Amino acid sequence: MKIAVSATGKSLDDQVDARLGRVQCFLIVDTETMEFHALDNASINAGGGAGIQTAQMLSEQNVKAVLTGNCGPNAFQVFNAAGIQVIVGVSGVIRTAVEQFKSGAFSQAATPNVAPHSGMKGGGGMGRGRR
Amino acid sequence: MTAANNRRTIAVASGKGGTGKTTISTNLALVLAQQGKSVELLDCDVEEPNCHIFLKPQIHSSKPVNVLYPSVIQDKCTGCGVCAQVCEYSAIVVVKNKVLVFPGLCHSCGGCTLFCPEEALEEVERQVGIVEEGSSSGIHVIQGLLDITELMSAAVINGVKKSAGLSDIVxxxxxxxxxxxxxxxxxxxxxxxLVTEPTPFGLNDLKLAVGMVRQLGIPFAVAINRCDMGDGEVQRYCDDEHIRIILEIPDDIRIAQAYSRGEMIINVLHEYKGLFVQCLETFFNQKDPGLNTGQDGQ
Structure with missing residues (x-):
């Protein structure tokens, strides 16, 4: 099964990043072979809708699940439509997280776990102040 | 706003929040009204309009602000994804041939509806805020209020501006x-x-605001609030850039006290009325009161 993990770096020994729409990159991992490749997140500097664009990009990768820290309502809706399992609250080394996923240690999130725009630096969100 | 012969519109803005925009705009409006001028005050800070706290206007009308967003006609949609490619804001996406619309992110440009090859999108209306009108001490007050969770302040601000146009001065x-x-x-x-304060934060954000008005090509000048505190860097920057400072309000605890009671400075601290009168005179008595757009030396 192909899954996506939000990542702080481009190897299995890097950490799971808590961010989704504003994460630097994803690792696309084949859970059977542990083969993987890194995918840069094109939406990292998007003006808005980063989570939505990220979810759309991952759905085009035909992944079946995404492992991340936080997922907001907009991205969650896109993952749902695409039939992609969302697993939130994941942290630590990516290799370990993938192993835990394979052993069935994680359960699918039923709802988004954070508000929209939570991954923006400074927590400014949209609408307010300078950009 | 419809154009009238002598109407002049002064916008009070600042890069940094909490510098005194509302204090200055309400007091300027009240000075004008007390001089017998016809004046409208537009509260365009639609996420938290607060002019009403000081002017306490009697609200006599309220109307909704609506925006358009796309709605999918399911039996015509083929899931081709053109709409999603058109949208700059990810307000419409197509996943596994299913169209998802995020109305809160839609900027109402109409692009998706225009480019849909199947004519499977239609624009529908939804409310994002209200515009209220009222009067206070001879000032026609118009304020916008963006609904909670909505992002499109510009639509409500536009609604406020459209409701103006009855007075000589805005x-x-x-x-x-x-x-x-x-x-x-x-x-x-x-x-x-442009309102600022004489601190490093005030200066940094003033520079950004100056960049903005220069880009827009609008004449401008600076007001410094709490002018006798902080450092002299804002004054120095204005000198270097040939930007005029046309209003300086001292750091006076009585102003803060009046503010926190929701009182108008010019009503309770009469000695400061002259500052606002002078500022307006500078503006009205000169053909080009700045008043400059900066580097081009206008």
């Missing part, structure tokens, strides 16, 4: 910053008064 209390809502508030003004 004062706009703009939101802070330099982003879209600010541009929407100040872009049609004849003049922008």
């Amino acid at each position: 004062i706009i209390d703009s939101p802070p910053g330099t982003s879209c809502p600010v541009i929407e508030s100040v872009k049609d003004a004849d003049f922008v008064l």
Whole structure:
């Protein structure tokens, strides 16, 4: 099964990043072979809708699940439509997280776990102040 | 706003929040009203309009602000994804041939509907805020209020501006910053008064605001609030850039006390009325009161 993990770096020994729409990159991992490749997140500097664009990009990768820290309502809706399992609250080394996923240690999130725009630096969100 | 012969519009803006935009715009409006001028005050800070706290207007009308967003006609949609490619804001996406619309992110440009090859999108309306009108001490007050959870302040600001147009002088209390809502508030003004404070934060954000008004090509000048505190860097910057400072309000605890009671400075601290009168005279008695657009030396 192909899954996506939000990542702080481009190897299995890097950490799971808590961010989704504003994460630097994803690792696309084949859970059977542990083969993987890194995918840069094109939406990292998007003006808005980063989570939505990220979810759309991952759905085009035909992944079946995404492992991340936080997922907001907009991205969650896109993952749902695409039939992609969302697993939130994941942290630590990516290799370990993938192993835990394979052993069935994680359960699918039923709802988004954070508000929209939570991954923006400074927590400014949209609408307010300078950009 | 419809154009009238002698109407002048002054927008009060600032890069930094909490510098005194509302204090200055309400007091300027009240001075004008007390001079017998016909004046409108537009509270364009639609995320948290607060002019009403000081002017306490009697609200006599309220109307909704509606925006358009796309709705999918399911039996015509083929899931081709053209709409998603057109949308700059990810307000419409196509996943596994299913179209998802995020109305809150839609900027109502109509692009998706225009480009849909199957004519499977239609624009529908939804409310994002209200515009209220009222009067206070001879000032026609118009304020916008963006609904909670909505993002499109510019639509409500536009609604406020459209409701204006009855008076000779329009004062706009703009939101802070330099982003879209600010541009929407100040872009049609004849003049922008940039409020700042003499601190490193005030200076940094003033520079951003100056960059914005120069880009828009609108004459402007600076007001310094709490002018006798902080450092002299704002004054130095204005000198270097040939920007005029046309209003300086001292750091007086009585002003803060009046403010926190929701009172108008010129009503309770009469000695400060002259500052606002003078500021307005500078503006009205000169053909080009700044008053400059900066580097081009206008």
